[in-house]
Amino acid sequence: MSMTAVQREMTDDAEGFVTARLAGHWFALPISAVHEIFPLTRITTVPLSPPGLIGVLNLRGRIVTALDTRQILGFPARKEPPSIAIGIERGNELFGLAVDEMGDVLTSLPSERERPPSNLDKRWRDVVVGVQRSEDQLVLIVTVDRLFDDIVSLVAS
Numbered sequence: 089m090s091m092t093a094v095q096r097e098m099t100d101d102a103e104g105f106v107t108a109r110l111a112g113h114w115f116a117l118p119i120s121a122v123h124e125i126f127p128l129t130r131i132t133t134v135p136l137s138p139p140g141l142i143g144v145l146n147l148r149g150r151i152v153t154a155l156d157t158r159q160i161l162g163f164p165a166r167k168e169p170p171s172i173a174i175g176i177e178r179g180n181e182l183f184g185l186a187v188d189e190m191g192d193v194l195t196s197l198p199s200e201r202e203r204p205p206s207n208l209d210k211r212w213r214d215v216v217v218g219v220q221r222s223e224d225q226l227v228l229i230v231t232v233d234r235l236f237d238d239i240v241s242l243v244a245s
Contacts, residue, residue, distance in 0.1 A: 101198055107191030107227055108174060111163040113212065115228040116194050116220070123175040128154055128186060140239070142170070142186060154184040160239055162211040178236055185235075194227060196220050201229060 105116035106125070131143040131154055142154040154173060158165055166188065173184030201218040208216060208228075214237075218229040 102195050103198075105194040105196060105227075105229065106174060107194050107222075108187035109189040109191060110187050111158055111161070111211075113209075113228055114191060114222070114225055115212075115216075115230050116196075117174060117176075117230055117232060119193065121176055121232040123177045123182060125172065125174055125190060126152075126184065128170055128173050128184060145184070147175070147182065147184075150182050152182045152184045154186060155239060157185045157187060160235075161215070176232060176236075183239070194220065194222060196229075204228070 104119035106119055106122045107114055107116045109115075126147055128142070128145065131145045133143040134141060137143070140156045140159040142156050145152050145154055152173075152175065156165060156170065170186035170188070172190055173186050174190075176183050176185060201220050204213065204216045204219055212228055215230050215234045216228045217231045217234075219226045220229060221227075
């Protein structure tokens with residue numbers, strides 16, 4: 089007997105994830121780590137900033153550091169500037185992780201997730217903790233802590 093989406097949401101072990109597309113891959117971040125989703129508008133560039141730092145913006149009175157998630161993970165930059173970001177708060181600072189496209193919320197049980205495949209692109213390997221099949225595609229489950237390790241090393245360089 090399979091569980092319906094409503095039954096799955098009511099299961100204590102189920103977790104919610106925000107999905108987004110980046111460089112041709114669908115990935116997911118835990119809802120608990122996501123502060124909000126917002127458009128990337130009115131960005132002020134920061135002189136002499138590292139390549140993955142797009143700039144800063146004011147989001148309802150808060151300064152947000154906008155990051156090019158593609159460059160942080162080693163993918164080539166998009167031809168057009170990113171237009172949407174996932175807001176993640178770390179250490180009282182708000183960061184906007186630019187993505188190519190937003191997806192739906194994914195409700196997932198640990199038993200539905202698999203280990204990352206051994207042939208996973210090396211750019212994803214360090215930040216992905218699992219994968220889940222969703223319709224006809226794989227969704228990469230990303231750990232925010234490991235992703236921010238990459239961001240800290242980028243900003244520190």
